[in-house]
Structure formats: structure tokens, C-alpha cells
Amino acid sequence: MFSTFAIVITLLLLMFFAYRGYSVLILAPIMAILAVLLSGDFLSSIPAYTDVFMGALSSFLLKFFPIFLLGALFGRLMADSGAATAIAKTVVEKLGASKAILSVILVCAILTYGGVSLFVVAFAIYPIAKDLFKAADIPKRLIPAAIALGSFTFTMTALPGTPAIQNAIPIPYYNTNVFAAPILGIVGGTIMFIGGWLWLQTRAKKANAAGEGYGQHDEEDTGSIGGTTKDAEKMPKKTEVSNTHQTSFIVAMIPLVLVIALNAVLTYMIFPSVDFSGLQAQFPDLNIAGSLGLWSIIISLVVACVVLILLNIRHWHNLQKTINRGTYDSMLPIFNTASEVGYGAVIASLTGFLIIRDSILNLTPDNPLISEAVAMTTLAGITGSSSGGLSIALSTLGEDYLRMAVDAGIDPELMHRVAVMAAGGLDTLPHSGAVITLLAICGLTHKQSYLNLAMVTILIPLLSVIVIIILGTMFGSF
Template sequence: MGLIGILLGLGLLIWLAYRGWSVLLLTPVAALIAALFAGEPLLANWTQTFMGGAAGFIAQFFPIFLLGALFGKLMEDSGSVQSVAGFIGTRLGSRRAILAVVLAGALVTYGGVSLFVAFFVLVPMAQSLFKDANIPHRLMPAAIALGTSTFTMSALPGTPAVQNAIPMPFFGTTPFAAPGLGLIAAAIMLLFGLWWLGRAESAARRAGLGFGGALSMTPDQAAYDPLVRERATTSGAFDPPEAHQGQVSAGRPPVFIAFLPLLVVVGVNLAMSLLILPNLDLGYLAEDRWGPSSPAAVSGIWSVVVALTAAILTLLALNWKRLPRLRDSVDAGLNASVLPVVSVASLVGFGSVVAALPAFELVREWVLGIEGGPLVSLAVSTNVLAALTGSASGGLTIALEALGSTYLQLAGELGIDPALMHRVAVIGAGTLDSLPHNGAVVTLLAVCGSTHKDSYLDIVMVAIVGAIVALAAVIVLGTLFGSF
């Protein structure tokens, strides 16, 4: 009965979330259904287990959500994102429109800008380039997804995406875990995606198909659409309506000034991860007043937090006069982080209840019994949970909350570098999360004025198939040569 309760609760969560119901209500209800079928006390599961798991996630990752959303908003309102995107678009031009859109998205998201902020800036740019090049409008969402939601989210070493931060406390790793494997995976995703989009563009030209599209709603309308907002907040770190609060600068900064905060994110993150924190005496973290904790549990998160803080200060120093309504921009950025972190934390709370039920032992045994070893079973578990929740961050956290300590123990017993576990888990969560109900997919299609019917196949190829190929390559190379 306990296993039936888990499946029933999960099924109800998926079905109603896809229909637009808030996960803030659905997750405790689904968790209580699972507890009810297991004969477990309901109130204790809600107030102690569910809330304990959700609160733990917020305690660990809210600083990254908060600073990431603020940085993205300030980058947008200062005109920096527009300047970077415009520079790439001008240099590459309409002859290489797809590559221009992909690279512009990759640069801003790898530099720490929320993908939802990037969507609202990249769509007008992509529309202009695609129209000039007469490339079918239906390819716009896939080109933007390739640049913003694939290799810069899960593969490139040091990416400040929250998905890359989630495994760090579980495995004691840094944002630069398995950098060589991450670069290989990123190259596979990028090249596979560009190959597919180039193939689709050539086929459209042979068939005489041109741009033939227009935005069905403005970015403002898409941001305030209730269904878009509900799904977006479980798969990203930015609440879409806040993207249009504040005031965007009338003038754009020079491209070097626009790029500099992005470079600061990467540079400071690297310095903190590899040079500064490893050489500091952090033994005081073992004291009861701090948890107790350990340097391995917090250093990765600290690296990202300091990098984002340094980038925000750099941006403010360089663009003070370009932010006429600074307080409004700051308020919007900070507010934009709240609903996403609480939504994802609610999914984590559901996972905490499920993992605490006796019937979950059956699930644990099935996952760990998957042939191919712990790397394969870790990839499968993160894939499946990200697919079911429609959220890479939610699925990844649920998987690691339930099985992270087990995988870390297996890594020690089998001589597997935890950094390899980190990279496999992140890439695994960034594959099947892009199913039709994923918030980023729904938002992107709405902002682009496209539909699942017209554009989803191309999104599948660049965001799912390419990522699965890269994941398989990382598992094979990691098994043969270890982490590098």
C-alpha cells in the first residue's frame, strides 16, 4: 500500500501541476496522500518532515536564488544583456543568425543571468535576425533553448546555475567539478544542437519555407500569463512578472563594460573555488553553532555567492547612472527569487516525505540495482525525477536528498571521484526535464509566439537528445578514465 500511495501522490502532483495548479498546494497534498497510504502520521509528516526538507533547501540555496535573480535584473535594466546580445548579433549578422542567438544566450547565462531574463531579451533579437535571414520562426525557441538551457546550465565547469550548485553540499564538490568532462559534454551538446538546427534550416530553404511568423503576445503579456508563471517558477530561479518591473536604461553600456560583470562571475568563482577557500582555515565550521558543518559542505555555495556579489558590485559601479530607478530594479530582482525558491523547496519537501516512508526502500533498491553501476543508476534517477517534476533543480534535489549519501558512500567504496558523480547528476537532471510541461519550455514558447506543435520537436533534439548523448559520453569516459 505504501508504494501505491507514493505513485498515487506523484501522479496527482504531475497531473494537476500540468493543468496549472500551484505546487505550493499540490506538494503537501501529494505528500500527505503518500503518508496516508503508508499508515504514517499526517501532521507530523507535514510540519516536521515536509517542512524540514523544504526549509533545509531554502537555508542552503536561497542566497544563490536571491543574488542570481538580482544580478539578472540589474544586467537587464542597465542595458548590459541587450548590449552583449546586440554585439554578438551585429558581429555574426543574419547570415549566421542561429549561431548568433545560441552564443548570445550562452554568454549571458554562463555569466550568471537567469535564463528567464535572457528569454525576454533574446526573443526580439532572434526575431529580427531570423526575419532578415528568412529562417523559419519555428526554430527560434530551439535556438534560444540551446544557448540558455543546455550546456551552460549543466555542463560548463563553473556555471553559476543553481542546478550546478545543488550537488555540492551532498558530494563536497565545487562548481568546477570534473571540468574536462564538462567541457566535452558542453561541446557535444553545442555541436549536436547546431548540427540539428543547421539541418532544419537547410531543409526549410529547400522546401521554400521562410520566416512566416510573428509574436502572438508581447513579452510583457507572456510574463504575466498565469499558466506561464506557475510553471516557470518551478523550473527556474526568476519569477517572470518581475522582469518588467523597474526601468530599462535608455542607453546601452559599451560592450566591454557589459561583458565585465559576466567575466567577474567566472573569474571570482574560479578563484574562490580553487585558490582562496582551499587555503583558508575553516575548522570553526565543526562547532555546534554552525550546524555543525564542514568546508566541503559549504565552500561550493560560498564560491558562487561571493562571485555573484562581486559581479553585482562591479555592475553597480560601472552602470550607476544607467539605473535611474535603482531601488525598483533591486526590489524586482529580489522579489523575483522568492516564488521560485519556495516552489522548488516544496518539491523537495514532497521528496523528503516520500524518502522517509518505509515503502521507499523498494524504490531505493530498484534504483541502486540498475545495471551499469552507480553512475548509470544516478543518471537514471535524476533523469526520471526531473522528468516527472518538470524541473531540473527540483528533480535533482529530490534524488540527492533521498540517495545522495548512498551514492557518496558507493563512490568511496568503489573509488569513484565525487566530482564525477556531481557532473553526471547535473547533466542527468538537465535532459528529460525539458518535457512539454517544463516551465522553461512553456515560457519560451509563449514568449516566442510559437506552439508545441510547431517547435517542440526541435527543442527535443537540442535540449534532450543532445544532452543524453553528452551524458552517455561522460559516463563512458568517466568509467574508463575517471574524473578529469
């Protein structure tokens, strides 16, 4: 009883202090130790940190650090090369200012689906979105929702092949790949895209009818954290290439297409034809089936980074600075998520967790898809992170869900897709770091923009998860 109470209390405290802006790097271990102490096991508090917490943290780093590192580096290269801006300007020119909302959504979707970090996209696209919305006289308060719809939803969790870390986390647990349940992923992604777009369009029309317009805003605070000081280090106001160099749309798209295409070729053509028996003999503890999907992403991102550098080789002003910044960009996200995984491991070691685990697993014994979706989105909401929620849930319950799926005759690919899409539901509650950062970039508050942002990143995505669970239960994985 006390152990279960300790888990609930520390989860609530984690949400509260994360919302207040305290770093998860210090919050997670403190809350983990507090949970042990509140459970009455004082002697285990230090070993719980040094062995359980740090063991889970290091295990997560071992599996996923290359993807975080390469993803951040690729995003920085896209931004500093001018490729991200070239894609954005081309889409805007083709659609025009009258399609401002659709333009912002599509630009963000193209970049994030190609592997660019959502934070890099937000910083790079906001200035363009601001000008578009002002020209079309659409309320500025809708900009965060438009950026979030294109960056935080269907390209992150649903579309097959997306190199987002959320889509990679289930791979070693379910022995799947990033293209898991592709048709269902496309269906879910379409629901998110069309539903979110239509919602924002209706909000814009309603505002127009009321004569609201773009609104009066102090644009000097744009891009500030907390609305006071500018985060000049993060905002890519200028590229690290020659000022006279203009990247064409086709050249800019090559690395993005390469990430998805090479990943598909490796997954479906090259790796299936390779005999890994020798490798298995050399590394007997290696789970090859659970590693191939990760290897595909790593190779694809490495090749895309190299190609991106070579395409702009004559124009880089300071390539070293770009590479270093890209490397540094990966540090905080990977350690934040790994710390949350460490916290989850400590929680899972407490006796009170057995009650919570059994309650979740027995929620729908005949259909583990529902239980899985509830677990993923709940933990994502608590941590304020889809990757954090996924990692905690799968590290503690992954083996159970795989066993339940096999017993129920459910394809692990379907479990993979539902897990990722569900984690993209409650992950954008008000205390989410991604939400707080996006609103800061746009110079807006929760009161001004959160309702519409929640509609397109929580309600509609969760609706799409329900549809996918129904279709998957009726027709299986496809």
C-alpha cells in the same frame, strides 16, 4: 505494495496538474499528504506535512536561498542596466543575420554562463531573435529551441564554473565545487552545443528547401502567457537606466567574467590556503568542505552585483525598483524547488520508497554513475525541473551514492558532473514550467515547436551524459 502504488499515483498526478498550470507550491504538499493517506497511515498525514515536508523545505532554503536570491538579482541588474542587450547586439553584429541561429545560441550561452537567469535571458533575447530569424527567413518555430539550447543545456549543467543553481546543489552532498570534473564537463558541453546547433541548422535548411520561410504569425500575442494577455511586468521592454546611456560590450562583459573568474580564484587559490580550524571550533557542526563551493558562488555573485551597479552608477533611473524586482524574481523559483524537495522527503519516509530506492541503487551495483543518472533524470522529468529533481534525488539518495562512489573508487567530482548533466535531460518534458514559459514568451505552441526543442534539450544532452559516463568509467574524473 499500497505505499509504492501511492507514490506512483501522486507522481503521475503531480505531472498532470503541473502541466495544466497549477502551482507546485500547492501541488507538492497536497500530493505529499495524499501519498501518506493512500499508504493507509491516516494519523501521520498532518505530521508528515508539518515536520517532514516543512523540515525538508526549510533545510533547502537554509542551504540555497542566497544563491537563488543573488542569481535573480544579478540577472535583473544585467537586464535593466542594458548590459544584456549590449552583449546581444554585439554578437549579432559580428555574426550577421545569416548566422541567426548561432547568434541566438551564443548570446543566450554567454549570459547564462555568466549567471543571468534563463527566464531573464528568454524575455530579453526573444525580440532580437524574432528580428534575426525574420531577416534570415528562418521559421519562427525554431526560436524556442535556439533559446533553450543556449540557456537550458550546456551552460546550465556541463561547463565548469557555471553559477547555475543546478551546478550548486550537489556541492554539500559530494563536498565538491562548481568546477567539478572540468574537462569532462567541457566535453559534454561541446557535444550538446555542436549537436544542437547542427540539428537546428539542418531543420532550417530543410524548411528553406521546402519554401517555408519565417511564417505568418500574430506578433501582437508575443510574450503573452497562454497567448492572450501580455506579461508586461516580466518583460524587460525598457531598462531602468537613462535612455541616453548605452552600455559597451566590454563594460557589459566585466560582471559576467567576474562571476566565473572570482569563483575560480576563491576555489583554487584563496580557500585552499586558509586555515579554517578556528572556524570549525566555533561552528562544530559546520561541514566546511561541503560549504566552500557555496561560499565561492555567493561571494562571486555579491561582488559582481556591486560592480555592475557601480559601473552604471551615474545612469540608473530607478535602482531601487531594479533591486526590488530582482529580489521578488527569486521568490517563486526557490519556493517551487523547496516545495518539491519537501514532497520528495515525504515520499522518502514511506515504506514503499524503500523498494524504489533499492531498485534504483541496485540497477548497476558496479557502476553507480548509471544508477545516479537514471535517478536524476527520471525525477527531473517527473517534477519538470532539473533543480527539483536533483534536490529530491540527492536529499534522499545522496549519502548512498557517495558511499557507493567511494566503494567503487569513483571520484565524487565525476558523480557531481554526471548528476547535474543527467538532471538536464528529461527536465524539459512538455509539462516543464520552463518550456511552457518559453513557448508563451515566443507566442508559439507545443505542436509548433516542441519536437525541435526536445531534440536539443533532451535527446542530445542525454547522449552527452552517456558519453561522459563511458569516458569517466574508462579514465576517471578529469
